Amino acid sequence: MLDLARLRALHAVHVHGSVGAAADALGYTPSAISQQVAKLERETGSALLERRGRGVVLTDAAVLLVDTAARVLSLVEEAEVALEEQRGRPSGRLTVAAFSTAARGLLPGVMAELSAAHPALDPRLIEEDPHATPRMVAQGTVDLAVVHDWDIAPMSVPEGVTRATIGRDVCDVLLPPDHPLSSHPVLRREDVASARWICQPPGTVCHDWLMRTLRAVGVEPNVVHLVGEYQTQVALVAAGLGIAMVPRLGRGAVPDSVVVRPLEPAPVRGVSVLWREGTSRRPAVTEAVRVLREHARAL
The missing domain is CATH 3.40.190.10 (Periplasmic binding protein-like II)
Known part of the structure; x- marks a missing residue:
């Protein structure tokens, strides 16, 4: 049986383009990601990553597994959302990506309030370029993304992603x-x-x-x-x-x-916040969006 954590690691390498970037997104070390992928290679009997210069590329076998991993991770997320909704309170890990000035000027207060008000919630912050984060949300690498755009360069949102303006x-x-x-x-x-x-x-x-x-x-x-x-x-x-x-x-x-x-x-x-439509009922998401709106108004 394929291990979910190993599939998640391979999927992250695919989404972010490198072992190091995948490690940053999942909160692990690069060696931990490499070990997960190596174990998956032994389980499947297939080479999954090939060295290309200083980076890696996915093999054909890895691409097949990534497609499977995306579907499996989506089903797991549905189950997690249903369970959290049943409990009726924010819980579990909530990963938020934000551009640099929002990470400095908005998110510290938001993350602190969420942590203090909801002990069962584990909010985590990733500083990331706003051009990259809509795709990260769509592919399930992060739960929320705080993004910005200008009138001359409006941001397009991937299918299945909800957007709300907060300021x-x-x-x-x-x-x-x-x-x-x-x-x-x-x-x-x-x-x-x-x-x-x-x-x-x-x-x-x-x-x-x-x-x-x-x-x-x-x-x-x-x-x-x-x-x-x-x-x-x-x-x-x-x-x-x-x-x-x-x-x-x-x-x-x-x-x-x-x-x-x-x-x-x-x-x-x-300034807007993005999340996947499938997580709209998740208490952690609705509460985080509410707190983001409040802090953005205060600023």
């Missing part, structure tokens, strides 16, 4: 105190179009927004520093190396060496 995250312009624009109480896009910008790397939603927005006023953006972490952007602004557009969620206290000014029209990203 809006406004972005402001951060400038050094001696910057010529720091005396303006409100900035327009034309004001900042020719500035030296600190921005996230190409391929991110924030970078795309900045490019499209400033090009719309007839200026090619002058991006001088490409930095993914917002806190590093704040440090660069404080050093007088440029200006940046930083969301309020998870931003924390801004040092005195940085000036914050609103931009009009205000750049706003929507």
